Amino acid sequence: MHIKKEPELTRLDSASAEFAVAGNGLLSRRLLLGLGLGGAGLSVASGALGADFDIPAWSKQPGPGPSGYGQPSRFVEGIQRDPGRANPLYPGGGASRTPLHQLRGTITPNGLHFERHHAGVPDVDPTQHTLVINGLVAQPLAFDYESLLRYPMVSRIQFLECSGNSGALFRDTAVDGTAQSINGLVSCAEWTGIPLSVLLDEAGVSPEARWISAVGADAASMGRSIPLDKAVDDVLVALFQNGEPLRPEQGYPMRLFVPGWEGNVSVKWLTQIKLSKEPSQFRDETSKYTDTLSDRRSLQFTFPMGVKSIITSPSGKMQLNNPGLYQIEGLAWSGAGSIAKVEISADGGVTWAQAALDTQAGDKSLARFRLPWHWNANPAQLISRATDSAGNLQPTRSQLLAEKGALAFYHFNAQQCWAVTSSGEVKNVYV
Amino acid sequence: MSMFKTTCFSAPLLALGLALTSPLAMSQETLESPQLGRKITSSELIELDLIASNESALPAGSGTAFQGREIYAAQCASCHGPDGSGGPANQKLVGGNIKSTEDPVRTVGSYWPHGSTLFDYVRRAMPANAPKSLSDTEVYQVVAYVLFMNGLIDQYKIINADTLLSLKMPNAGGFIDMSASH
Numbered sequence: 001m002h003i004k005k006e007p008e009l010t011r012l013d014s015a016s017a018e019f020a021v022a023g024n025g026l027l028s029r030r031l032l033l034g035l036g037l038g039g040a041g042l043s044v045a046s047g048a049l050g051a052d053f054d055i056p057a058w059s060k061q062p063g064p065g066p067s068g069y070g071q072p073s074r075f076v077e078g079i080q081r082d083p084g085r086a087n088p089l090y091p092g093g094g095a096s097r098t099p100l101h102q103l104r105g106t107i108t109p110n111g112l113h114f115e116r117h118h119a120g121v122p123d124v125d126p127t128q129h130t131l132v133i134n135g136l137v138a139q140p141l142a143f144d145y146e147s148l149l150r151y152p153m154v155s156r157i158q159f160l161e162c163s164g165n166s167g168a169l170f171r172d173t174a175v176d177g178t179a180q181s182i183n184g185l186v187s188c189a190e191w192t193g194i195p196l197s198v199l200l201d202e203a204g205v206s207p208e209a210r211w212i213s214a215v216g217a218d219a220a221s222m223g224r225s226i227p228l229d230k231a232v233d234d235v236l237v238a239l240f241q242n243g244e245p246l247r248p249e250q251g252y253p254m255r256l257f258v259p260g261w262e263g264n265v266s267v268k269w270l271t272q273i274k275l276s277k278e279p280s281q282f283r284d285e286t287s288k289y290t291d292t293l294s295d296r297r298s299l300q301f302t303f304p305m306g307v308k309s310i311i312t313s314p315s316g317k318m319q320l321n322n323p324g325l326y327q328i329e330g331l332a333w334s335g336a337g338s339i340a341k342v343e344i345s346a347d348g349g350v351t352w353a354q355a356a357l358d359t360q361a362g363d364k365s366l367a368r369f370r371l372p373w374h375w376n377a378n379p380a381q382l383i384s385r386a387t388d389s390a391g392n393l394q395p396t397r398s399q400l401l402a403e404k405g406a407l408a409f410y411h412f413n414a415q416q417c418w419a420v421t422s423s424g425e426v427k428n429v430y431v
Numbered sequence: 432m433s434m435f436k437t438t439c440f441s442a443p444l445l446a447l448g449l450a451l452t453s454p455l456a457m458s459q460e461t462l463e464s465p466q467l468g469r470k471i472t473s474s475e476l477i478e479l480d481l482i483a484s485n486e487s488a489l490p491a492g493s494g495t496a497f498q499g500r501e502i503y504a505a506q507c508a509s510c511h512g513p514d515g516s517g518g519p520a521n522q523k524l525v526g527g528n529i530k531s532t533e534d535p536v537r538t539v540g541s542y543w544p545h546g547s548t549l550f551d552y553v554r555r556a557m558p559a560n561a562p563k564s565l566s567d568t569e570v571y572q573v574v575a576y577v578l579f580m581n582g583l584i585d586q587y588k589i590i591n592a593d594t595l596l597s598l599k600m601p602n603a604g605g606f607i608d609m610s611a612s613h
Contacts, residue, residue, distance in 0.1 A: 143469070283556070300606040
């Protein structure tokens with residue numbers, strides 16, 4: 001797509017007219033699924049490869065043998081989370097974000113799943129770790145790791161998103177960032193674990209219990225309160241992530257996984273579940289993870305993550321080098337169910353076209369969307385908006401600000417706009 | 432299927448079985464549970480169960496701001512400032528008025544709705560470089576000092592489980608509980 005060849009562009013131009021579905025170059029989502037221009041794209045790509053067919057060095061000598069734990073190619077070492085600089089006054093605290101713009105598909109590799117820690121990653125020895133269930137139960141119980149491995153487990157492919165993800169977009173000035181730096185506090189994995197209801201049944205939930213409090217074994221003993229009806233609905237005590245034991249930074253040896261809700265309630269290094277009539281009013285559900293409205297009252301226990309989509313390519317700080325055919329790609333998800341539809345605009349929201357969903361989007365999992373786009377080197381404003389299976393439409397930024405006010409920080413799920421300049425620079429803007 | 436065959440000729444027995452089974456216990460997972468939880472007593476959990484919420488009993492002990500001044504200076508002031516107005520990490524504990532029209536300053540005095548949260552958080556997570564290093568009495572003392580710096584108590588007020596739970600925080604009525612709308 002970086003090579004300019006006049007004859008191909010002519011074909012693209014005529015196809016653009018034939019397959020146009022919305023303004024400023026958006027083409028039919030069926031375009032590369034058997035109709036039209038597949039051949040044109042390929043011929044451009046083959047030109048880009050050049051004509052050097054010498055046998056490469058790696059085809060002339062054996063490589064290293066099998067290894068114990070595979071690592072990515074050294075040529076993709078640049079695909080990294082962005083942990084930022086350590087703050088000595090906040091030891092172990094902070095976050096790292098998933099490089100969404102460098103990944104494809106919908107499953108986040110375990111080493112690239114976003115992190116958020118409140119007192120660093122504890123080095124938990126599973127033989128010394130206990131999960132206790134106490135409070136309003138018939139019989140307080142303690143579970144060790146070996147015992148939990150004998151319980152029936154279920155697997156679910158679902159997203160996890162920090163409620164602070166994209167929070168910078170509440171601010172007055174549009175931050176100049178990437179899809180990773182702005183939106184990278186969302187990831188998706190196959191989580192395998194024991195339904196919490198199984199363990200609660202064993203302890204015997206008292207009729208007056210309404211909440212659980214989940215506490216981690218990290219240095220902050222991070223805790224969150226969760227309504228009991230959610231806890232017995234679909235919450236897991238997760239022990240595996242994408243088939244392997246949880247990574248330490250994801251809560252090894254066990255974490256809570258609370259589908260569709262703000263990531264902070266999926267307490268890592270889970271060591272205690274306490275049942276009670278009322279929430280525990282932890283610091284991270286009063287002082288933090290609450291949003292102040294314009295009238296200065298604050299919203300508390302705003303658990304579900306709203307319907308949301310982001311364009312990962314083209315995205316912030318990318319550079320389009322040549323006019324021609326591009327794929328607008330991105331991710332969509334909703335805490336209320338699956339993704340029913342994603343629409344894309346290339347003209348700042350004036351006209352819209354429906355994108356193809358490349359994966360069968362499951363319940364509360366990431367969906368990948370795609371739409372062909374012919375960039376003619378004119379300025380463009382790329383926006384996506386998702387609709388979920390419950391009929392919720394992703395709001396515009398001004399709609400979200402009207403609802404939550406300008407003081408909010410958490411649960412930003414509004415439509416985001418990448419502006420493409422005539423010279424091909426891509427930048428986050430507000431429309 | 433086989434279960435149906437066994438019970439279909441005895442509808443009254445089936446109804447009795449259902450009546451004795453809670454909705455939770457009817458899930459397939461429960462039937463498969465190996466039931467490996469070790470029975471424990473709450474006295475075993477004194478070290479582990481640090482939840483000091485409004486509902487749970489806060490631990491025994493008490494303290495005053497006068498007693499907490501020294502601990503605060505030694506353990507807290509380097510990050511939070513000598514008077515709680517924020518240090519190098521800008522972790523303000525004091526000041527602000529959430530109801531004013533200025534940018535919100537969220538501190539214990541201006542924002543936190545419950546006094547118990549202060550005890551709970553300090554005991555489990557503070558000081559950040561050595562969490563859980565303070566005794567319960569020291570936590571009560573430093574909690575009292577933070578409340579004193581916010582002008583919520585005088586320096587000789589005894590802070591214990593009772594007085595902390597009955598302390599009315601300035602922003603106690605400032606929150607809307609959204610938990611029922613999920």
